[in-house]
Amino acid sequence: IIAALGVLQFGFFHLFVNTALEDISASRGAVIFALIPILTMLIAAMAGRDTLNAIKLFAAILSFIGVALAIGEKAFTEGNASTGWTGELLFFMAVCCGATYNAFASRVMQNRSVVLMTIVGMSAGTMAIFPFAYAEGLGSAIRGYDTGDWLWILYLAGPAAAFSLFLFNWGLQQLSPSQAAIYVPIAPIMAAAFGALILDEHLSSLFLLGLACAVSGPIILNWRRTARQSKP
Numbered sequence: 001i002i003a004a005l006g007v008l009q010f011g012f013f014h015l016f017v018n019t020a021l022e023d024i025s026a027s028r029g030a031v032i033f034a035l036i037p038i039l040t041m042l043i044a045a046m047a048g049r050d051t052l053n054a055i056k057l058f059a060a061i062l063s064f065i066g067v068a069l070a071i072g073e074k075a076f077t078e079g080n081a082s083t084g085w086t087g088e089l090l091f092f093m094a095v096c097c098g099a100t101y102n103a104f105a106s107r108v109m110q111n112r113s114v115v116l117m118t119i120v121g122m123s124a125g126t127m128a129i130f131p132f133a134y135a136e137g138l139g140s141a142i143r144g145y146d147t148g149d150w151l152w153i154l155y156l157a158g159p160a161a162a163f164s165l166f167l168f169n170w171g172l173q174q175l176s177p178s179q180a181a182i183y184v185p186i187a188p189i190m191a192a193a194f195g196a197l198i199l200d201e202h203l204s205s206l207f208l209l210g211l212a213c214a215v216s217g218p219i220i221l222n223w224r225r226t227a228r229q230s231k232p
Helices: 002-020 026-033 036-046 054-075 086-108 114-135 138-142 147-174 177-181 186-199 207-230
Strands: none
Touching: 002 086, 002 114, 002 147, 026 054, 026 086, 026 186, 036 054, 036 086, 036 177, 054 177, 054 186, 054 207, 086 147, 086 177, 114 138, 114 147, 147 177, 177 207, 186 207
């Protein structure tokens, strides 16, 4: 089961995202990416893996609105418009993969080694998309890589992929699918913030309002969880 979920999350999720980014901007993809909490809640509820109520749905929608406010100005400018809907469709397919992983992996992670589950999932996902990479000319491409390229690959494979997936899996082990997925929309907002800090990119005038909305989602869900746990 973990191998199959790994194919979705670490395999086809990244395949769809990277292919979509050839057609649409990262900012537009990030807005679609923010749908993960909503889809996670719906899939988990339909599969009997989690409960769905108005407060959870409100928190998820609020987080999505936060991303739309924070980076929507950049995402939907005329220069970032695509010629068709291929990129948006591929990104939505990626979101479906991620949401399915969130909905089902939480229970599978219980009482199991998170490190082992991460290794199994990443290995399965890598093997699943290897044929696509090979077909695109992986063998000839890597022969032209220099030291800097390999250092970037090591960073993407290590801290950016393996360690972040381990932390997310650990969160799925501790929380319900809805409680874990609600943090996902914060990622594109932080990416925009670091882009402004490191690359001197422009931030939307509504960035702070969007950040406040995105952070409010996890706060609402955690406040309700803390309130229930504190009851005698």
